[in-house]
Amino acid sequence: MKKLLKSGSALSALAAAGIIAAGVTATSPVSAQTTLTIVSWGGAYSKSQQNAYHDPYMKLNPGIKIINDDSAAEGLAKLRAQVEAKNVTWDLVDMVAASAITACDDGLVETIDPDRDLAPAPDGTPASKDFLEGTLTPGGTNCFIPQIVYSTTFGYRIDKVKTKPTSVCDVFDLKKIPGKRALEKAPIGNIEWALLCSGVPQKDLYKVMSTKEGIDKAFKKLDTIKSSVIWWTKGAQTPQLLADGEVVMGSTYNGRLFSLIEEKKQPVAMLWDYQVFDLDGWVIPKGGKNLAEVKKFVRFATDTQRLADQAKYISYGPARKSSAPLVGKHATLGIDMAPHMPTNPKNAKTTILFNYEWWADNRASLDERFNAWLAKK
Amino acid sequence: MAAGTAGTNTENAPLMTADGVPLKQSLQRALRQKRRGAFLLTLPLLVFIFIFFVAPIADMMFRSIENEVVGKYIPRTVAALKDWDATSGELPDEKVFAALVEDIKIGRKDRTIGKVARRLNYEIAGMSSLFRSTARRVARLDEGPYKEALIAIRPQWGELETWQLIQRESGKYTASYYLAAVDARFDNAGNIVAQPEERQIYTFLFGRTMAMSLSITLLCILLGFPIAYLLATLPLRYAALLMILVLLPFWTSLLVRTTAWIAMLQQQGVINDLLVLVGIISDEGRLQLIHNKTGTLIAMTHILLPFMILPLYSVMKTIPPSYMRAARSLGATQARAFIKVYLPQTLSGMGAGTILVFILSIGFYITPALVGGTSGTFISNYIADHVSTTLNWGLAAALGVMLLALVLALYLIYDKAVGIDNMKLG
Structure with missing residues (x-):
């Protein structure tokens, strides 16, 4: 009897499952909606993408629903876990160029043919010519679809410095600008600045960095300010430290400084000297379930107008040459955005472009040395 | 009295329950049933712990010695290198270079060469660009001698260190990660030595x-x-x-x-x-x-x-x-x-x-x-x-x-x- 009851309940469970399954198959064609999961950085950056890309695209394509996932900071690790588990739930991931190189090398993302996959400029220039030089192939890889050029640069408290800093080398001059400064807790960028301020000409930077003496020299320069540095790991830290008066100057992403100065109205000014350019863009995970739909979206979201639109919401420079003249006013503040772009000629008198290939080679060993240098007094 | 006899002479007269089954057996059965019940009750928890706790930890532990990348993605080179004596002071012969060119060509097509590049770069900085820049240029390399051609592309191919590294890391398992974790490494001869002073950090x-x-x-x-x-x-x-x-x-x-x-x-x-x-x-x-x-x-x-x-x-x-x-x-x-x-x-x-x-x-x-x-x-x-x-x-x-x-x-x-x-x- 017990057995009979058991099998009976099993049967009814089966039937229930069947009904549910039938329900699912019955309803899914009706909704006919494709959901794209797009991974980005959250905060103001995701909002700018929502306004410039996602919302217009969903309006044009009622069948597409875009879901934001704000875990780009762990994008590389999570993407690798998904690909290894053969269960890729992400459709598109926002990454900085250095991470995209790693992802491409590891075969985690799709390769791109710019002229086939990306829209040409309005005047017909193919995408491969329209994107800024080298931005489509960082480190010799071909998976990266750049959106913006951002820079890591310095901001300083106008009211807390006696003399205004004019050069990036003032960061290393404790006499001219006494007080704490915030630097990124990573060798990348800091090594370049330290060497420039030790008298190495810019064209020789990476040649000098390839020698042990060169790296020693950089650390020696960093030694001179080590006791006055607060090291940051998240882009939001420097604006907070500046606002609290904890530091007199500090490096961070230029968009963060823009928001601190123009939106939060803090007494802070930009020091664009030798800003370090970097790229941020899309990669398409390998094995994603909506490959065709995602490619359509990417084609739309990286066209000339869309990239220019994003600059209305955040002060990062579009990666297409043809977008630059279309950059207008800030959507809510109503101020002209062009003077706040890192790519604006006035701000870009002196700039550093990362040598991605060099960093791909040396990042691991230099990170170790940098961390050892930090940990030991 | 009966218990006494049973105690001294169990084999002849075991204690029986009312339905004729030996008491010992019956008790054991009851106990077993109880145990099974208890086990079934904790089963969901055990399964949960196994899937979300034990298995991931075991997987992570395995990764600390696992080293299949090199052997899997440049197999011909690894096979050809088997006969090479790393301490001979001479570069491997043409056969090895030819195998490497073939491996890199295939690896570039399958997009697996980047994995090898990154794996070897953990050990010696510079391996990443060595493999990737070679991969870009090797496509046009159709006939030998490959040895001179590769060394012309990047002089590192003419260095013993590169080949010793490939040979050393071609096994299925490696101790390199643990060595790195205690600030040590293999030197070119395969001996364990301390990392240079300025890179010592983990201990x-x-x-x-x-x-x-x-x-x-x-x-x-x-x-x-x-x-x-x-x-x-x-x-x-x-x-x-x-x-x-x-x-x-x-x-x-x-x-x-x-x-x-x-x-x-x-x-x-x-x-x-x-x-x-x-x-x-x-x-x-x-x-x-x-x-x-x-x-x-x-x-x-x-x-x-x-x-x-x-x-x-x-x-x-x-x-x-x-x-x-x-x-x-x-x-x-x-x-x-x-x-x-x-x-x-x-x-x-x-x-x-x-x-x-x-x-x-x-x-x-x-x-x-x-x-x-x-x-x-x-x-x-x-x-x-x-x-x-x-x-x-x-x-x-x-x-x-x-x-x-x-x-x-x-x-x-x-x-x-x-x-x-x-x-x-x-």
């Missing part, structure tokens, strides 16, 4: 993590003991109020508490402002209380304090006050009575608190990352960095396994010294 970090966790545990005992004592001895309504003061921060999010400490401790923060206002320090001489060791010690002690107070309190609650009174009436001073009578009875709670706080703090991650600056970060911060940024999961796994082994070793020492059975969690 130092392990030491610092241990030292700071110990300090935090001691601070928790020092601060937690009096509070637990008060909680256990105060009249109920005051004790309840105090308990809320202990539990309220305990229930608050870790991040919120950490951020609150940043606002309190920073140079323009509440504590420094107060000290300047009172005149203890000058405006220029504001104390650096955060972004260093001090910051981590203060914030983590505060966060972990409840884990010390609660077990202590639960033990102290059970100590009858009459014991202390008895000791006093027998002539002991207050201090002697406390040390000889009261303190030993709290040891089990203190042991539980100590082990909880210590093990929790050794793996702490977010608080040291936010308030630790450079001198107050833990090994866990570097493990996280290898998992999420550098994607060197082998090294992260090796560091993690070492941390796990360290905790287990300490646990065993604790068990030997104090006895784990004496521990009371509540």
Whole structure:
């Protein structure tokens, strides 16, 4: 009897499952909606993408629903876990160029043919010519679809410095600008600045960095300010430290400084000297379930107008040459955005472009040395 | 009487139950059924623990020695290198170079050569661009001699070091990650040597993590003991109020508490402002209380304090006050009575608190990352960095396994010294 009851309940469970399954198959064609999961950085950056890309695209394509996932900071690790588990739930991931190189090398993302996959400029220039030089192939890889050029640069408290800093080398001059400064807790960028301020000409930077003496020299320069540095790991830290008066100057992403100065109205000014350019863009995970739909979206979201639109919401420079003249006013503040772009000629008198290939080679060993240098007094 | 015979001569006359089955058998069956029932009840938990706890840890542990990339993606080169004597002082012959060219061509097409490049770059900086730039140019290389051609592309192909590395890392398993985790490496001859001075970091970090966790545990005992004592001895309504003061921060999010400490401790923060206002320090001489060791010690002690107070309190609650009174009436001073009578009875709670706080703090991650600056970060911060940024999961796994082994070793020492059975969690 017990057995009979058991099998009976099993049967009814089966039937229930069947009904549910039938329900699912019955309803899914009706909704006919494709959901794209797009991974980005959250905060103001995701909002700018929502306004410039996602919302217009969903309006044009009622069948597409875009879901934001704000875990780009762990994008590389999570993407690798998904690909290894053969269960890729992400459709598109926002990454900085250095991470995209790693992802491409590891075969985690799709390769791109710019002229086939990306829209040409309005005047017909193919995408491969329209994107800024080298931005489509960082480190010799071909998976990266750049959106913006951002820079890591310095901001300083106008009211807390006696003399205004004019050069990036003032960061290393404790006499001219006494007080704490915030630097990124990573060798990348800091090594370049330290060497420039030790008298190495810019064209020789990476040649000098390839020698042990060169790296020693950089650390020696960093030694001179080590006791006055607060090291940051998240882009939001420097604006907070500046606002609290904890530091007199500090490096961070230029968009963060823009928001601190123009939106939060803090007494802070930009020091664009030798800003370090970097790229941020899309990669398409390998094995994603909506490959065709995602490619359509990417084609739309990286066209000339869309990239220019994003600059209305955040002060990062579009990666297409043809977008630059279309950059207008800030959507809510109503101020002209062009003077706040890192790519604006006035701000870009002196700039550093990362040598991605060099960093791909040396990042691991230099990170170790940098961390050892930090940990030991 | 019957039992007596059964006891002396079981084989002839076993005890029977009413339905004729030997009693022993029947009892065993009942016991087995009970056990099976109990097992089935815990089965969901066991499955859960296995899937979400044991299996991932085992997988991570395996990654710390796993090394299939090189052998899997440049198999021809590895096979051809088998006959090469790494100590001969001569480069491998043409056959090896030809195999490598073929491997790289296929690897470029399948997009697997990047994996080899990244794997080898962990050992020698520069391997990444060596493989990738060679891959870009080797496509046009259709006929030999490949040796000269490859060396012309990148001179590193003419260096013994490169080939010794490939041969060394071609096995299925490697000790390289563990060596890296203790600041050592293989030299070109395959001997284990220390990393160059300026790259030694992990042993130092392990030491610092241990030292700071110990300090935090001691601070928790020092601060937690009096509070637990008060909680256990105060009249109920005051004790309840105090308990809320202990539990309220305990229930608050870790991040919120950490951020609150940043606002309190920073140079323009509440504590420094107060000290300047009172005149203890000058405006220029504001104390650096955060972004260093001090910051981590203060914030983590505060966060972990409840884990010390609660077990202590639960033990102290059970100590009858009459014991202390008895000791006093027998002539002991207050201090002697406390040390000889009261303190030993709290040891089990203190042991539980100590082990909880210590093990929790050794793996702490977010608080040291936010308030630790450079001198107050833990090994866990570097493990996280290898998992999420550098994607060197082998090294992260090796560091993690070492941390796990360290905790287990300490646990065993604790068990030997104090006895784990004496521990009371509540």
